[in-house]
Amino acid sequence: MPVESPAHVSLEQLRDRLRPGQRELALWQGGPLAVSAVPGAGKSTGMAVAAAIAIAQHQLNTRRQLVVVTFTRSAAANIKTKIRQNLKALGLPPGGFVVQTLHGLAWTIARAHPELSGLNQDSVLVTPNQNHRLIRTCVEQWISANARHYQTLLEGRQFDGEETERLRRQSVLRTEVLPALATTVIHEAKSSGLLPDDLRSQSNEVDDPYTVLTIAAGLYEFYQTQLRFRNLIDYDEMILAALRVLEDPAVRQSWQQQVFAVFEDEAQDSSPLQTRLLELLAADPADPMNRDRYNLVRVGDPNQAINSTFTPADPIFFREFCEECRTQNRLATMTQAGRSSRPIIEAANFVLQWVNKSRLAGVEQPFRVQAICPVDRDDPQPNANPVPEGQGLELHTPDDVYQTVERIGQRALQLFKQHPQGQAAVLVRTNDQGRFVAKELHRWYGDKLLVYEVGQRDRQSHVPVEMLTLLNFLDRPHSPDHLKAALTVLVARKRIPTQDLNALVGFPEQFLYPGPLDPLQPEPVIEARHYCNSLLNARLKLPPAQLIPFLALTLDYEQTELATADKLTERIAQQLASNQTLAAILGSLNEIVASEQFEPVDADDAEERYTRLGQLTVITMHKAKGLDWDYVFIPFLHEQTIPGSQWIPPQGQFLGDFTLAEVARAQIRASLHNQFPLPSIDAAWERAKNLKTAEEFRLLYVAMTRAKRLLWLSAARKAPFTWNKPENLQDREPCPALPALMERFPTSVMA
Numbered sequence: 001m002p003v004e005s006p007a008h009v010s011l012e013q014l015r016d017r018l019r020p021g022q023r024e025l026a027l028w029q030g031g032p033l034a035v036s037a038v039p040g041a042g043k044s045t046g047m048a049v050a051a052a053i054a055i056a057q058h059q060l061n062t063r064r065q066l067v068v069v070t071f072t073r074s075a076a077a078n079i080k081t082k083i084r085q086n087l088k089a090l091g092l093p094p095g096g097f098v099v100q101t102l103h104g105l106a107w108t109i110a111r112a113h114p115e116l117s118g119l120n121q122d123s124v125l126v127t128p129n130q131n132h133r134l135i136r137t138c139v140e141q142w143i144s145a146n147a148r149h150y151q152t153l154l155e156g157r158q159f160d161g162e163e164t165e166r167l168r169r170q171s172v173l174r175t176e177v178l179p180a181l182a183t184t185v186i187h188e189a190k191s192s193g194l195l196p197d198d199l200r201s202q203s204n205e206v207d208d209p210y211t212v213l214t215i216a217a218g219l220y221e222f223y224q225t226q227l228r229f230r231n232l233i234d235y236d237e238m239i240l241a242a243l244r245v246l247e248d249p250a251v252r253q254s255w256q257q258q259v260f261a262v263f264e265d266e267a268q269d270s271s272p273l274q275t276r277l278l279e280l281l282a283a284d285p286a287d288p289m290n291r292d293r294y295n296l297v298r299v300g301d302p303n304q305a306i307n308s309t310f311t312p313a314d315p316i317f318f319r320e321f322c323e324e325c326r327t328q329n330r331l332a333t334m335t336q337a338g339r340s341s342r343p344i345i346e347a348a349n350f351v352l353q354w355v356n357k358s359r360l361a362g363v364e365q366p367f368r369v370q371a372i373c374p375v376d377r378d379d380p381q382p383n384a385n386p387v388p389e390g391q392g393l394e395l396h397t398p399d400d401v402y403q404t405v406e407r408i409g410q411r412a413l414q415l416f417k418q419h420p421q422g423q424a425a426v427l428v429r430t431n432d433q434g435r436f437v438a439k440e441l442h443r444w445y446g447d448k449l450l451v452y453e454v455g456q457r458d459r460q461s462h463v464p465v466e467m468l469t470l471l472n473f474l475d476r477p478h479s480p481d482h483l484k485a486a487l488t489v490l491v492a493r494k495r496i497p498t499q500d501l502n503a504l505v506g507f508p509e510q511f512l513y514p515g516p517l518d519p520l521q522p523e524p525v526i527e528a529r530h531y532c533n534s535l536l537n538a539r540l541k542l543p544p545a546q547l548i549p550f551l552a553l554t555l556d557y558e559q560t561e562l563a564t565a566d567k568l569t570e571r572i573a574q575q576l577a578s579n580q581t582l583a584a585i586l587g588s589l590n591e592i593v594a595s596e597q598f599e600p601v602d603a604d605d606a607e608e609r610y611t612r613l614g615q616l617t618v619i620t621m622h623k624a625k626g627l628d629w630d631y632v633f634i635p636f637l638h639e640q641t642i643p644g645s646q647w648i649p650p651q652g653q654f655l656g657d658f659t660l661a662e663v664a665r666a667q668i669r670a671s672l673h674n675q676f677p678l679p680s681i682d683a684a685w686e687r688a689k690n691l692k693t694a695e696e697f698r699l700l701y702v703a704m705t706r707a708k709r710l711l712w713l714s715a716a717r718k719a720p721f722t723w724n725k726p727e728n729l730q731d732r733e734p735c736p737a738l739p740a741l742m743e744r745f746p747t748s749v750m751a
């Protein structure tokens with residue numbers, strides 16, 4: 001019998017599988033195109049079809065390729081599979097394209113031309129821990145080179161010269177304020193293409209007694225020298241290195257000839273420099289300056305930009321690109337989405353409008369005005385806009401956070417009983433809240449509910465770091481840095497009470513072994529001292545090889561964490577054989593932590609683990625981006641966290657009512673948007689607060705739009721002041737969007 005050739009579809013048939021907004025993307029014929037899509041619109045589905053069509057129409061191959069850029073590796077794997085499936089459906093081989101993350105793309109270009117990029121075969125990517133140490137070194141270097149400037153910071157708003165206070169301030173500046181400033185500003189400036197001298201000249205434009213941008217410039221300069229000296233590169237450096245390569249006209253032209261077009265997903269998360277790289281690649285080699293001839297398709301949702309307070313991505317850039325394209329009739333909007341039931345869509349649309357109207361984030365509007373619309377009746381997506389579960393939207397005001405979790409558990413059990421194949425998630429703002437939810441669910445419902453706490457699983461990677469921190473302390477207990485790091489771990493693991501640690505580490509000896517003439521220590525300090533002393537005792541009594549298992553027990557690790565600690569002990573024992581001195585263990589552990597190869601988190605199957613059927617996943621709102629579940633619970637919607645306020649740690653208030661890092665960030669952003677004169681400290685702090693408010697509301701919007709059939713929201717009347725002590729309940733105001741939702745959707749208000 002003859003083998004039947006598989007039936008192939010035509011380009012039109014492939015396009016017909018798309019809904020209207022997606023189809024515009026698939027009809028792209030060249031030039032720049034912005035696609036602004038609502039949550040659940042099917043961006044990657046649309047982009048994968050558009051990619052296959054472009055490959056087919058332009059007969060792309062290894063010498064002339066489509067470059068698809070995504071934000072994460074798992075998203076890259078996902079879209080690659082979809083493009084291949086579409087090519088197969090068209091009867092084409094799986095070629096003519098590459099899918100890469102932005103950094104992967106930059107790395108490829110930089111590595112291909114080491115003579116131009118300045119990177120050599122030995123350049124390695126700096127790990128987060130190495131970076132942390134590097135920043136600390138730069139801070140020390142800056143302090144020694146800038147004694148007068150440092151003195152100004154020490155004096156802060158006012159200072160009476162008292163010695164203990166001086167030591168406390170030194171500790172705060174060295175270990176908190178300056179490292180935070182360096183981390184923020186280096187990333188912010190570098191990824192915007194600014195050099196230390198640019199920051200210096202901007203500093204002259206601001207009326208600022210601390211000249212924050214000058215400090216930032218100094219720190220940045222030391223950092224760059226350190227990176228070069230150690231042959232390390234960071235993520236921003238990769239993009240800069242690729243851009244250096246593309247400065248060479250012949251090389252640039254050769255890349256432009258290879259790249260037929262660039263399709264970018266999640267474009268709202270790109271920084272200006274990343275965008276510059278994509279634009280260069282997408283230019284027409286025959287007419288490279290002509291922006292109308294850039295084959296650049298950028299798809300994103302400015303309303304889902306939730307990284308702008310900790311990365312230099314700013315939704316303004318993507319919004320500007322959308323505006324530029326709109327004036328040339330090159331903006332497509334994907335406003336139809338099939339993910340959620342109608343009541344959920346209505347609630348999300350309402351919150352978007354309400355937040356913009358309420359002007360809670362200053363003059364800047366947090367959202368682009370863009371409503372989610374349900375799909376047409378003949379939509380290709382099976383079960384699009386599914387029937388809601390019950391009301392689809394439930395708004396609760398439990399008495400306190402304990403009752404909140406009890407209600408979530410009850411509702412989840414009920415839902416799983418009716419729909420054993422359903423998926424559910426509790427979305428929380430912080431890992432602390434997640435831990436609380438998981439613990440309470442277990443207390444109320446034991447094994448009746450299958451709960452998967454994402455934060456707890458991910459915390460595994462902290463085990464080696466925590467062990468190293470405590471062992472460093474045991475090795476040199478009188479080092480203020482080691483003592484502070486160890487105390488920080490103990491507070492985080494709730495072994496000792498929260499307190500201002502800077503006050504303890506000024507005189508480590510006096511803290512650890514107070515003499516009879518020393519001032520009486522307050523209760524929290526005594527608790528911390530006893531804990532530290534018991535650890536030091538163990539150091540004397542136990543053989544070094546047993547210290548890690550001992551520390552793991554004393555930190556009250558859970559089963560999986562204990563297993564991780566055991567594995568770590570075994571690994572070190574294998575490496576050191578009989579030479580298990582504390583110094584040797586520290587050396588080995590340092591290496592393990594620096595290489596970050598112990599227990600790598602398996603990111604690729606993460607999505608599947610988070611959305612298993614019959615499981616209640618406890619996950620942060622940030623991590624939930626891009627995912628969806630049938631039933632989504634969002635508890636603890638309190639004003640204190642959403643929108644919350646920019647926090648000034650009390651120990652840093654001697655500088656003023658702001659943080660240097662956020663002030664510098666706001667000033668740099670103002671310069672990028674050409675807003676001169678740059679804002680003063682107070683005005684910059686105001687902007688930082690507005691940025692945070694806007695982002696928190698976008699985060700709420702992202703969280704709400706994860707729900708397919710039921711969206712359950714709540715704000716308890718009483719909640720803890722800090723989640724470190726959940727039993728300390730206080731009256732709490734709800735996030736202002738919640739009462740507004742209750743007024744608008746009264747039938748969804750649950751007793």
Ligand SMILES: Nc1ncnc2c1ncn2[C@@H]1O[C@H](COP(=O)(O)OP(=O)(O)OP(=O)(O)O)[C@@H](O)[C@H]1O
Pocket residue numbers: 017018019022037038039040041042043044045046301304338339380381382625626627705
């Ligand atoms: N044309 C289509 N035909 C069939 N299914 C579709 C179509 N478009 C989208 N879908 C389905 O809709 C769901 C949502 O799509 P997707 O996750 O790509 O949306 P998104 O726009 O990336 O969402 P978000 O912005 O919230 O991350 C997916 O399950 C996808 O398979």
